[in-house]
Amino acid sequence: MVKCPRCGYENISSSTYCVNCSYTLKKAPVEKKKGGWSMGIAKKIVLIVGIVVIAFLLFSVVYNNSQPTNEESLNVITADQNVQQGSTHPYQVKIIYDGSWYSKAGTPGYLQEKSDTGNASINLDSASWDQVSVTVQKNDESSNNLIVQLIRNGNVVAENSTTNPGGEVTLSYRS
Known part of the structure; x- marks a missing residue:
């Protein structure tokens, strides 16, 4: 009792x-909840998405601030910590042709496209150690000689030519 x-x-x-x-x-x-947080599922989802967004933003800031500038990326630091400055345009494409042509030139990830008539020179934005590729296509049916030269720091490192009407010249170079 x-x-x-x-x-x-x-x-x-x-x-x-x-x-x-x-x-x-x-x-x-009093009934106790078994496991889990003491908040609803919607709040949990919002919290997790917020954490992911904040982590992504932090990663982006750190990544962008750790990347070298274009000028810095063209420099080479040797084993004895000496900095060798690279040229901002170490490669040049020289096109020798009397007719109309179209070209793609540069590194595989960044090709510059250009159309012109007659002789021309194209400076490439790449580092001296990059792989460089060049393709020049005749835009006319001329059998004149199309000569394409790849010049690195003033020296011809690759050259090719064609006399085929509508022909194409391809160069690929890796230092």
Whole structure:
């Protein structure tokens, strides 16, 4: 038997409330959640997406601030810590032709396209150690000689020519 502290009525021992005055005799057991956070699924998703976005932004800032400038990337640091400055245009393409032509020249990831008539020179934006490729196509049906030279720091390092009407010349060079 459980005596009610408020009215003194004798209740049976399994009673949660006093039969006489409805006073709470025992606290009802509180259910505990099993595992997990104490927030809804939507809040969890928003929190995770927010963390991913912040991590991505931090990574972007660190990555962009750690990349060398174009001028710095053309320099070579030797084993004894000497900096050898690279030329900003170490390669030049020389096209010798009396007709109309179209070209693609540069590194495989960045090709410059140009169309012209007659002789021309094209400076390439690449480092001296980059692989360079050049393709020049005749835009006319002339059998005149098309000569293409790849010049590195003033020296011809690759040369090719064609007399075929509508012919194409391809050069590839890696130092």
